[in-house]
Amino acid sequence: MDKQVLQFEKSDVPVREPVTKFGGQPVWLEEPAWPLSAETGNPMRFIGQVRLPGAGVRLGYLFMTEEEDGEFVEGTWEPDGGENAFFAQPGRPASFYEVAPLETGPTHGPDHVAVTSAPDTDDESFTFLGGAPAWLQRNEEPKAPGTWEHVLQLDSCKAPFDVNFGDAGIGYAFLNSETGEGRFLWQCA
Secondary structure, eight states: OOOEEEEEEEOSSOOOSSSOEESSOOOOSSSOOEEBOTTTOSBOEEEEEEEOOSSSOOEEEEEEOOOTTOOOOTTTTOTTSSSEEEEEESSOOOTTSOEEOOSSOOBSSSOEEEEEEOOOTTOOOSOEESSOOOOSSSOOOOOSSSOEEEEEEEETTTSSSOOOOSTTOEEEEEEETTTOBEEEEEEOO
C-alpha cells in the first residue's frame, strides 16, 4: 500500500460507514470480536479502524488496554503480549488474547474521520497509512510466519485524543494478508 498521510476531522455524528476513523465505536463487518485484556479480562479501549485496500470491503481494527480508572497495565507496547490488538474483518484475531461478542465498548471519545493525502517530497509526518514504517528505535516488524504488511503508523502527539504510547510514542500496525491476523506495537523516545 502506498503511503498516505493522515489527518483527523471530528464528526458531529457517529460514523457508521466502513471508513478509516478513530474514536467512536467500531463498524463491524462480521460478528463483533471485542478484544479483552490478558491481565484484567476487561475490554480493551477502541482506538480506531482502517479501511484496507482491495476490491472488497475490509477493515482493520485497533484496540489497546487502557483502564477507565487510569491504572497502568504493563506490556501494551508488546506485539504479542495480549494488551493490544489489531486484526481485520474478514479475518481473525490473534490467539494470544480472548475476544467477546460485544458490539460496543470503551473508546477514546467521539468519532474522528481520517482525511488522507499524498506525502510531500519533504514530508516528515509520523502518522500515515501504508508505506514503510519510520522506526523510533529498532526495526520490530513481525517475525511470525506469513506475509506481513505495514498498515498504520500513529504518532500519539498527532492522534485526535490521548493515547498512551509512552513519551511522544509512535504506534505501528501490521497485518498478515493471508489470515487477517495483525500485530500492533509502540515505541517511544
